[in-house]
Amino acid sequence: MPSSVDVNTLLHPKKRPQPTNNDKITWEWLSFTNSARKDNLELYHWVRVVNGTPPTGDYSFAKYNKSVDVIKYTDEEYEKHLTDSTWTKEETDQLFDLCERFDLRFVVIADRFPTPRTVEELKNRYYSVSRAILIARAPSPADVSGHPLVKEPYNISHEIDRKRALSLVLSQTKHQERKDAEVLSEAKKIMESRMAAKAAQDAELAATLNASPERMEKTSAPVDIASPSNMQGTSGVAPLTSMAENAAAAAASLRMLKVYLRTYALDQMVQAASSSAGLRTIKRVEQFLQELKVNLKPKVPTKAVCAEHLELRKEILTLLNLQKLLQNKEEGSSYRESSYTETPDAPKLLQRGMDQDRTFVPDSVSYGGNYFLWISYIFFFWVLI
Known part of the structure; x- marks a missing residue:
């Protein structure tokens, strides 16, 4: 039969105040009453008596008898x-x-x-x-x-939702608990990496603020690329913008849902957000997620995880939209620069709607050997008109 003595008591015994040599310690079987009881019941227990004087006062455990003051009404x-x-x-x-x-x-x-x-x-x-x-x-x-x-x-509705969520958590299997632990550890790593990236970004921003005014102007110049006027006038970026708006709407509708742990709501919201975009755009978003080492579907699609996932998709779509605007802006500026630097010695057929309305004005008029050349120029522009 195992011993009933606690091992911790043997290893770490409680230190009691040591009596002096003049004190006489005895144990007596005495009666006591409990003020927490209303029937004045008298019980007995062993009491430590010092020099023949028993301890006085109320029962030591009577202070733990707490009652609630219930309000009365008429x-x-x-x-x-x-x-x-x-x-x-x-x-x-x-x-x-x-x-x-x-x-x-x-x-x-x-x-x-x-x-x-x-x-x-x-x-x-x-x-x-x-x-x-x-x-x-x-x-x-x-x-x-x-x-x-x-x-x-x-709040009765909050209490019902809390108990439902608690019952869902308590009904998880060991395999699901291990998956949740893996997701939490992965989320911790992601948060640490984001904090490190944010610290580096703040340091870079501080260094940029301390730079010269010319550098600040160069840094702030590309901001005009994503202005509303350019976004409206640029072709080929409307699906990206619409998809970003759909992703934002899906994230907003996700916040209206009740407590859940595993559901197909995320797949439905991703499909709704990607309905107005083509397969190429969706592939670009998925490729971007893979480059960021983010799962296309969260392992534990809780409400918070799904909201963050849809928010990330929205940010990726916004980034792709800005990249497309920047590319179109650079292509337009480079084409205009190349068209203005052409010499009038070798005119060629330009695109209609770009430089078609420009009239050719020669630097000097010569009626010598270039007479037939100027006649051919005049005939060429007459055909264009």
């Missing part, structure tokens, strides 16, 4: 402030009697309650009645604004 107060279509006065009276009897142990109260009510319903009724009585009896609402029942009212 019939007039009930008719004026506490009427409810889903509760009768008899049920409310029984609820408050049980709350006083069992010290707000609502699980026990729900078991003893005569009518079938959930724990959340009993809590909601008790706290709403107590809150209404406190406000009604106060001289002004500001006098009881700091009371816990008034400051933080009971």
Whole structure:
């Protein structure tokens, strides 16, 4: 049979105050009463007596007997402030009697309650009645604004969602728990890398702010590329913009959902966000996610993870949109520069709508050997007109 002595007690015994040589220590079997009891029951236990003087005072464990002060209400107060279509006065009276009897142990109260009510319903009724009585009896609402029942009212819908989420977590298997642990560790690494990148970005920004004004102008010049006028007038970027807006709408609709752990809502929202974009754009987004070492589908698609995933897709689409605008801007500027630097010695057919309306004005007119050359130029522009 194993020993009942605690090993920790043998290794680390409690240090009691050592009596002096003049003290006489004895143990006596004495009676005691408990002030927490109302029947004045007299019990006995062994008491340590020093020099023949027994200890005085109340029972040492009586201080742990705490009771709840349940609010009482009158019939007039009930008719004026506490009427409810889903509760009768008899049920409310029984609820408050049980709350006083069992010290707000609502699980026990729900078991003893005569009518079938959930724990959340009993809590909601008790706290709403107590809150209404406190406000009604106060001289002004500001006098009881700091009371816990008034400051933080009971929210029954939040309590139901919390218990549902807790039951989902407790019903997970060991395999799911291991996956969640892996996702949490991966999320921790991502957060650490983001913090490091943010610190480097802040340092680079500080260095940029300390640069010369010319460098600041060069740095801020590309901002005009993504202006609203350029975005509206540039072709080929409308699908990207529409897809980014759809991704933002999907993320907003995700925030309206209730608590869930695993669902197909993310796939549906990604499809809805990508409905207005082509396959090439979707492939570019997925390729960008792979370059960032982000899974195309989160391992644990919780509400927070799905929202962050859709937000990341939205940012990628915005980045692709800006890159497309920058490319179109650079191509247009380079084409205009090349068209202005051409010499009039070798005219060629330009694109209609770009430089077609430009008239050729020669630097000098010569009626010598170049006469037929100027006639051919005039005939060429007459054909274009």
